[in-house]
Amino acid sequence: MSLTLPEVMRIAALARIAVTPAEAAGVQAQLNGILGLLEQIDAVDTAGVEPMYHARDVTLRLRADEVTEPDRRTAFQAVAPRSRTACISCRRS
């Protein structure tokens, strides 16, 4: 199926990526080209096949419920675009 322009803008909004009206037609054409490639999987009979969500069928390991990390708040806050006292900050507009 092909995506319409409103559908492209809806997906962009869901993905939190601003797409300008000038870019929209180009994005639409490229996405539809890619979806054309992906649609090859439609014709495959996968009845009764278990999906393989991971490269290895293993159960994720659990760790003990213990504090293992030291307090490195200053270091982690230092990479934020903006921070104030103990908080990462973000102006509203």
Add this chain to the structure above:
Amino acid sequence: MFDASLSELADALAARRLSSLELTRLFLDRIAGPGAALNAFITVDPELSLAQARASDRRIAAGEAGPLTGIPVAHKDIFVAEGWPSTCGSRMLANFASPYDAHVIERFNAAGAVILGKTNMDEFAMGSSSESSWFGAVRNPWDAERVPGGSSGGSAAAVAARLAPAATGSDTGGSIRQPAALSGVCGLKPTYGVVSRYGMIAFASSLDQGGPFARSAADLAVLMNVMAGFDPRDSTSLERPAEDYARDLARPLKGLRVGVPAEYFGAGLAPEVGSAVEAAIAALERLGATRVDVHLPNAGLSVPAYYVIAPAEASSNLSRYDGVRYGYRAAQYDGLVDMYCRTRAEGFGPEVKRRILVGTYVLSHGYYDAYYLKAQKIRRLIARDFAEAFARCDVIAGPTTPTAAFRLGEKVEDPVQMYLNDIYTVAANLAGLPALSVPCGFVRGRAMPFPRTRPGAKVACRSGSSSSATTSPRRGCSASRTSTSRRPTGTSACRRFLGEGLRA
């Protein structure tokens, strides 16, 4: 010195014929001089590298050196390293300096290796040409008008051009093997879980795997002995005893069953690549291996299945780049949601945005079953094909890419053509298998290396000779041949052997 193997460099350092400081300076000068035009590095910091080199020299003097102590290694800029910018080739992280080291970086640091620099790459490892980097395209050392492959193109170009003795990379759908192939060096994607993903910036977590670049399989084994190992901070890290990847280097090939899938030699494969790979397989037979015809009937579905699954995982992983906690933030916006949208529109390049949009779509309500669930079922079919093939053979041999290196800009505007370049590599990631690319020749009339890949259930390096065959941009056309093996015991091994050089 630029052509020396890792063991030769280690011997020279141990014998004090050379200091790590001198060696590191040699490579730094080469990067800044003739290597600069390749744009293979995003960050080089001589002060940091030389400080590490001095520390390594002290360690060597104290008699505490290991196989990599004092040897400079270039790292793909997907591995975060404290004190270094860690950009992942993106404007989003152009000014990000990680407060911690990736597990791979920790392991190299602990071994006394020197960080030579951070190599250029496709943005967030999404690409097959290393053209989508915010820091500009990488050029192929064999022909500067062509791509080195991607996404780990900077690492591949650096090793090929002798700007680094070895390098690291990451492989989600071929990002180590494809640039290794197009740049004429050896590249290994280990079994999923063998190398920790901790601190390796995430693209598609069920597929991502770090691995080494080098000029020979023996060197790959040395690097794997440092990189591989259990890490509790990566929930999918394999918990198994450490192994010596060099242990089978001298093991002969007699008795090795090499599976050759007809599906890898059909339409789309450039005839000159096909004939070079066939010649290499014939050389394996001369060395005692047995050719076995196998089938991978769903091989053609691996690209569409991959380009559903990888973007889906990427759209989730890259949701963390929102301009709040770290990375780029748009200067002008109106409200929080607008800040997210503008930050991501300005911080990501076109290919990353395309993949996030595709991933968002295939995971969205009403399309999840048709795309994502279906692709995961096809992934199972592809993995089953390999399991059935490996009942009849120990390794599978075939081309790494359909063609030799293509021209810069040739596929940038056509994402589908770019994706189809991954036809022979993505299946190994979907199935979690190890796979190796080694050079097997050059395109006639142009110094473009041929690619060849071998996925196997377990990887090991084996050598039939103690001498080393390498490809050299200066010397031209020698070829090393390497294979992976699947062992009934389930232990990993890496095989390397040498045949005569292939002349194009």
